[in-house]
Amino acid sequence: MELVSIIVPVYNVEKYLSECIESLINQTYKEIEIILIDDGSTDFSGKICDDYSKKDQRIKVIHKNNEGLSQTRNMGIEIAIGNYICFVDSDDIVSPRYCEILYNLLNDTNYDFSVCNTYRFIDGEKIELLNNKNLTTVISNRDYFSNQINKKTEFGVWNKLFKKQSLNNIRFKKNKLHEDVIFSADLFINLSNGVIITDSQLYYYRQRENSIVHSKSQKSCIDFIYAGRYLIKTSTDYCPELNKECLFYAINYPWSFVDNIYLQRSFFLNKNFLEDLQKLIKDYKKEYSSLVYIDKIKKNRIMLFGSSKFLYFFNVYLRLLRVYIYRILHIDPYKDGHGV
Template sequence: MEKETISVIVPVYNVADYLEECVISIINQTYKNLEIILVDDGSTDNSSKICDDFSKKDTRIKVIHKENGGIGKARNAGVEVATGEYFAFIDSDDCIKETFIEELYKLLKETDSDIAGCRFYRNVPGTTNFVYPKEATEYNFVTDSWGIMKRLYNDMGVFCVVWNKLYKKDIIKKHPFTDIKIAEDAYIMREYMFEAKKIAWTSKALYMYRDRPGSIMTSKRNFSIEEQEQRMFWLEKHIAYYKANKIDELQALAEKVYLFNIHEVWSDLDKGAKKFYKGKCFEKMRHMLKSKGNPIKSKIKYTIFAIKLALA
């Protein structure tokens, strides 16, 4: 079973406090035929040295040093040199359970899928503890592109990220990462899922995700139009694709997520951003209300939100 090489790509930027734990968790995988690619994206702390030290200890480890260009370009640099039949991406401040690769590889092969994914632990901010998600057998499934995108728009945190999955290499090779700074995973996920004929999932939590304080996605700020556009770019792209291809139900689901995101940060938008997104919300609302796919409670919730915007 371990004849096929799996490339594990890790973009690294100023994560000296977490990098050793991350790399050790990859080295200790029960599936041993790995190519571990550490892409040092111009780190200014001790991360570069940590990468080089690990490469001297394990011949499976390759290190790329490059100028800082962002996580998308770092992942692309790893993909360019990767030789495996399957790819996995691990963020350098996270870590994985020792059976992460083995179990996703087995699931992918048994179901003849192109992508296999899992659930994840999430750390308790400010501590070294991770919380296991509540058991949910509905996460054991095999589906197609439409099925996974429906799930994505209803459970974004599990499905719209790059790092808790194993991919056939062709899926990744055909769709390079972009250099956008916010929600870069979600931006490209539709391409990956539509490229795949079959996607398999396990309810097991095999990935350990760390929320770091002060990240762009978690910080509360007075968002300008430019900042909010970056946060919404992936949804704008998804909606435009569905509209152009007349995929009405997925368009309506993506529009619900769009409205959810604006609703959640409304109080953090500056005056100009509020004016700009008021019109955007009305546009998305009109289509979402007349299309199938979303439950009545969602339509009621965002209708109330639209009324508040109209009266504001």
């Protein structure tokens, strides 16, 4: 049996961290090293890591200044000594057989990585462990990338086990959210030996309301434009037959932030995001308008948004909408730092 390195970036997750670590300690596959990287936490997360390292010699703890998820994962790859690597988010949990099943699928094969199903649950919801048939499928890297673009499977890296050698030339993009989208594109570019998949739900993904990406923060919106362009470039350079799918995903996903302008806190979308999205639509207006499987009304709205004059009026509309909402909520925008 070979060593599996489990990389766990940790940042201000004291509420969930013990549950995550316990699920790793209790793996049926025992040849593991658990690398807990404290990314400058300001709560008790670092202490929790240290306490567990005293109980289990398989746990390594690194404390560092805050740099973000990508840099932390990259550090984990450099530190890992196992021939296999997986990534677990510190507020999630995994099945006891997570490593065992993914390792057995990948060991003694030429495949680049193995993949399991993910069980998503809302924070506070009771988790029901599921009995799966453990059916396996083998597909090409191209088809797996296509499935990700078409939302048939996850972009996330946390439901996968990689051969370490497969990651020799691949790292996470620094200082970017949606880093898993870019990382997945790089996997497609660099790897070609196929992917083996099990239907077993071995990874339990906790959906928190205040998570960075889920909240549609301004940085999240802007960074997705970057990730979308990266997908389009990847398909153009390496797999032109996926151009339409990449274009659809790259434009429609960030457009949903604008389309839901009345919902949640979407009215705080900033000017940089709107300008970046408009430029993306302008750059690919001809190609996007040729897509036949998009609702015609929605396509027309997006094309209108891509016109040069529209953004000016849309920004005026946003300012008026903000003033209206602030008045309803009795908020002083300047006092609270939002501005109008």
